[in-house]
Amino acid sequence: MAATPNPQPADSVEVRRYNRLQRWLSMADTVIGFALLVVLLVTGWTGKLRDWSYLGAHQNYFLAVFLYVLMFSIIAKVLSAPFDAVGFRLEHQYNLSNQKVRSWLWDECKGWLVNLVLGTIMVELVYGIIRLAPQRWWIVAWAVFVGLFLLMAQLAPVVLMPIFYKFKPLENETLRERLTRLGERAGTRVRGVYEWKLSEKSKKANAALTGLGSTRRIILSDTLLEHYTDDEIEAILAHELGHHVRRHIFKGILVQVGITFLGFWLVNLVLRLVLARNWFPVLSSRLYDFANLPLMVLVVTVLGFLLMPALNAISRRHEREADRYAWENIAMIEPFIAAMQKLAEQNLAEREPSKFIEWFFHSHPSIGKRIAAAEAWASQHQSVEAESVT
Numbered sequence: 001m002a003a004t005p006n007p008q009p010a011d012s013v014e015v016r017r018y019n020r021l022q023r024w025l026s027m028a029d030t031v032i033g034f035a036l037l038v039v040l041l042v043t044g045w046t047g048k049l050r051d052w053s054y055l056g057a058h059q060n061y062f063l064a065v066f067l068y069v070l071m072f073s074i075i076a077k078v079l080s081a082p083f084d085a086v087g088f089r090l091e092h093q094y095n096l097s098n099q100k101v102r103s104w105l106w107d108e109c110k111g112w113l114v115n116l117v118l119g120t121i122m123v124e125l126v127y128g129i130i131r132l133a134p135q136r137w138w139i140v141a142w143a144v145f146v147g148l149f150l151l152m153a154q155l156a157p158v159v160l161m162p163i164f165y166k167f168k169p170l171e172n173e174t175l176r177e178r179l180t181r182l183g184e185r186a187g188t189r190v191r192g193v194y195e196w197k198l199s200e201k202s203k204k205a206n207a208a209l210t211g212l213g214s215t216r217r218i219i220l221s222d223t224l225l226e227h228y229t230d231d232e233i234e235a236i237l238a239h240e241l242g243h244h245v246r247r248h249i250f251k252g253i254l255v256q257v258g259i260t261f262l263g264f265w266l267v268n269l270v271l272r273l274v275l276a277r278n279w280f281p282v283l284s285s286r287l288y289d290f291a292n293l294p295l296m297v298l299v300v301t302v303l304g305f306l307l308m309p310a311l312n313a314i315s316r317r318h319e320r321e322a323d324r325y326a327w328e329n330i331a332m333i334e335p336f337i338a339a340m341q342k343l344a345e346q347n348l349a350e351r352e353p354s355k356f357i358e359w360f361f362h363s364h365p366s367i368g369k370r371i372a373a374a375e376a377w378a379s380q381h382q383s384v385e386a387e388s389v390t
């Protein structure tokens with residue numbers, strides 16, 4: 001007999017509103033960022049920023065580039081700060097946050113600083129390469145960025161994430177044994193499982209596979225370890241292991257490499273076109289005039305926005321593969337379904353978002369779909385097993 005699917009509770013008004021507000025907030029933030037770039041170009045203010053940068057840097061090019069990035073990042077932060085503050089309040093209003101104002105402000109400062117450092121490295125590299133190889137700069141820059149991505153993927157769990165969260169190796173002996181057994185069955189060895197101290201900031205639960213090569217690891221939030229049974233955590237571990245076995249991080253980097261190639265090619269094309277037609281008189285005809293940075297960022301932003309549905313579709317496909325891997329490698333399907341239900345409840349996730357919202361915004365299939373797929377898989381499997389017995 002096929003298992004009858006459990007009726008899933010519908011999304012409450014509260015859940016719908018929380019998710020809607022979150023989406024509006026991130027859209028508004030994106031629009032403001034976009035508007036800043038357009039305003040800088042149309043008004044010619046990007047030229048003023050460039051002139052001040054040269055003045056402050058005593059005409060030193062690379063120092064001037066840094067000062068430009070610094071001023072740009074201060075303006076961008078000031079403009080997006082109100083949205084960040086509303087986002088912080090929203091998490092508290094919906095009782096999803098444990099974070100105090102001071103700790104949040106400190107995180108905002110650290111986040112701004114990390115972005116400034118990474119942004120400076122990338123922008124200095126791009127303009128340095130433009131000066132060295134003005135004709136083929138975009139291919140050279142692409143190759144350098146590929147190396148940068150690989151380095152960042154490797155450093156993320158050991159350098160970047162610890163700036164914001166504490167991590168420690170998982171102490172639960174039973175869970176570690178279960179993971180080792182899951183890994184042995186898959187013929188792979190997971191180098192580490194870490195407890196992620198998310199509870200200092202959030203009531204939400206999360207788990208992820210991160211890192212590359214020697215830094216590859218599974219991280220499980222303490223909010224998950226506290227509230228889920230060992231069977232449920234094993235189901236989540238199996239899902240993360242599925243990402244590892246199916247090489248999803250590597251595939252994600254490959255996609256990024258392809259998009260970056262397209263991005264640099266397009267930036268070069270647009271820059272040359274705009275400069276040739278003199279659309280923004282403030283920009284000098286020389287490519288290394290860093291006043292054209294808003295134009296570069298604008299092209300990348302528009303491209304990223306247009307590609308979002310495609311990138312999310314790839315991500316959702318990876319999630320479905322990891323789910324399937326989990327079902328095949330755990331003894332029973334029920335803990336997987338129970339874990340999904342708990343995650344939806346704890347994180348106020350929409351079980352049934354509209355088709356468009358899921359297509360455009362979601363990197364994961366909706367919880368409703370994941371549970372339905374698990375049930376369909378289990379019922380198919382159980383009926384096959386039943387037939388082979390009779």
Ligand SMILES: [Zn+2]
Pocket residue numbers: 239240243319322
């Ligand atoms: Zn996943």
